[in-house]
Amino acid sequence: MSELNLASSVGIGGENQTDDVLAVQKALNTLQNKIGLDAPLAEDGHIDSDESESSTCLAIILMQRKIAGFKNPDGLISCNGMTHKALKKALVESAPTLSFFLPKITPEKGLKEEDFEQASQLLSCDVAAIKAVSEVESSGSGYFENDAPCIxxxxxxxxxxxxxxxxxxxxxxxxxxxxxxxxxGGEKEYQRLYKAMQLDRIAALKSASYGRYQIMGFNHEAAGYDDVESFVRDMFFAESYHLIAFVHFIKSNSRLLEAIQSLDWPTFARYYNGPGYAENRYDEKLQAAYDKHNTD
Structure with missing residues (x-):
């Protein structure tokens, strides 16, 4: 896990609501080796009545010493307090998304208006059409909060x-x-990808969609890359690479190219999202997004 949202305090003297305790237990288990936890905590959302002897509270104390650097840990995680923030940071840094491809980097996020204009010229289509696909495919962002590309x-x-x-x-x-x-969903999809990579790395990389335009790994050649490893690597570096890959991918498919040029969203949806596009109203979403950006 790489997210830890709490509604109440957890630990010694905390409110210890079941959902919050469970979330903390999962987080501490994720960091088991890093904090020196001998055995995983029971993920039951429960803290013993004798809080000072509770395994969960003792694990919080370990975490405060090892990760937060507290000299006098109190075994309490307050919402958005120092311990909570330190734990969230440790989860992000330990997430496999930031280690099994590349050393941790800060990607170049966002696209400029001139990026969209250049892409529209290469595809001979409206700028609003490209922005529409951007919005529908990934809500207008190619990265998760932990700086890994959306997958x-x-x-x-x-x-x-x-x-x-x-x-x-x-x-x-x-x-x-x-x-x-x-x-x-979300960053947790990387846990599934990571598990698959342990079984067959190349097959796993081919089996996920990446970035702002959610291009499948098996389409790496259409996106302008000789191999899937290079394609995935660039998705980590910059959102501009996402757009370049999108342009190559659209130009490689005459049906998609003609559809985006003519604003034929049902046809575009069929070949970009698959034959079941109507079930998710994909074409309608594209049309609505295009109408919005066409009036900006």
Whole structure:
């Protein structure tokens, strides 16, 4: 996990609401080796009546010493207090998204108006059309809060590219058919990708969509890259690379190119999002986003 949102204090003298305690237990287990926790905490949302002897409270004290640097830890995590902030920072830094591809870097986020204009010239389409795809695909941002590119891991693609070898052993990341229930969303998708990479790195990288325009890894050649590793690497560096990849990808497909030029959103949706686009009203969302940006 890489997020820790609390509604109340947790630990010695805390309010210790079940959901908050559970979130803290999960976070501390994620950092088990870093804080020197001998065994994982029971993730039950419960703190013993004798708080000073509670395993969760003792783990909080360990974390305060090892991570927050407290000389006199009090075993309490207050909402948005120093311990909470230190724990959140440690979770982000320990997240596999920032270590299994590259050393931690700060990407160049955002796109300038001239970036969109240049792309529109290369595609001979309206600037508002490109902005519409930007908005619908990733809510206008290519990165999560932890500076890793937005992704969505597709279990049915991993099953395909790994020759179905892991369908039985790892059904949460390898499925013969598309299954919406397997998504976990947001930064947590990297946990699924990381697990798949331990089984078959290349198949895993090909099986996720990346960045502002959510281009699938298996489309790396259409996006202008000889191999999927190079494609994924650039998605970590800058959002401008996301746009360049998008331009290459659209130009590689005549149906997509004609559709974005003519503002034929149903056709664009079909070839960009898949035949089930209508179920998610993808074409309608594109039309609405285009109408909004066309009046800016």
């Amino acid at each position: 969505l891991f597709e279990a049915h693609q991993f099953s395909k590219y790994s020759d179905h070898r892991f369908d039985e052993s790892d059904p949460d990341i390898s499925s013969p058919k598309w299954d919406r229930s397997l998504y976990v």
